[in-house]
Amino acid sequence: MEKIPMTVGGQKALAAEYEHRTATERRRIVEAISEARAHGDLSENAEYHAAKEQQSLNEGRIKELETILALADVIDVSKLSGSTVKFGATVTYVDEDTGEEKTYQIVGDPEADASAGRISISSPIARGMIGKSVGDSFEVAAPGGARSYEILNLKYV
Template sequence: MDKIPMTNSGHAALAAEYQRRTSEERKRIIEAIQEARAHGDLSENAEYSAAKEAQSLNEGRIQELEAILALAEIIDVTKLTGSSVKFGATVTFVDEDTEEEKTYQVVGDPEADASSGRISISSPIARAMIGKGEGDSFEVAAPGGARSYEILRVQYV
């Protein structure tokens, strides 16, 4: 499989989630299952069913994290330079219609969180920005029609 590009902070966050899920969540869920078993008949025990479902979801996420971390290619953004947008760039751009400014860092898929200012490199807006520099305009197809943006600043921090 292909490597998954990731920043240092994104890798650290996923590793911390993996650690928490394997050490704390597993124990908590096992205790909840044991407590629910103690209540007797398992066929009509909602607590037992809920705990087993939580266990299944937790184990699924642990497997997903193991795969992501195994394929992670950590890219140190502080060592990147340049004037055009690429992975790791923190880009400030303005909507040419509303004059609204936004700043996002272009990161790997598993660490993307637009509400925290991190967008996936495979997102439509990031794909439209790749290779562009300060002062360049780009267009993104949106549900309400195409939107035009102008890049104000490209930084690697």
């Protein structure tokens, strides 16, 4: 299996989710199953079936988190520097057509959340930025045609 690049913050967040799911959610779901069982006939017990489904989803996510955390290649972004874009960089860029500016940090796939300002290193925008410097332009293929962007700022926090 291939290592999964991840920031220290991303690893901590996933570890916290794992801890919550194994310590709190598991116990809550088992209690819900026990309570639903007490209601009698399981074949027509919607509460029981809903709790069993929750249990299945929770256990699936726990297994997924175990795999991600086992394969994590944790990179401390605060120790990175440089003048080119690479994993962990926080990049401000402008759309050359619309003038719209955006700022994102390039992170690993499991911790990506565009609404929180984090994009995956495997996303088309991040792949287009990798290796570029401030002032460089890059193109990204989009459904409506290629888009051009210019890197305005680059930092490692």
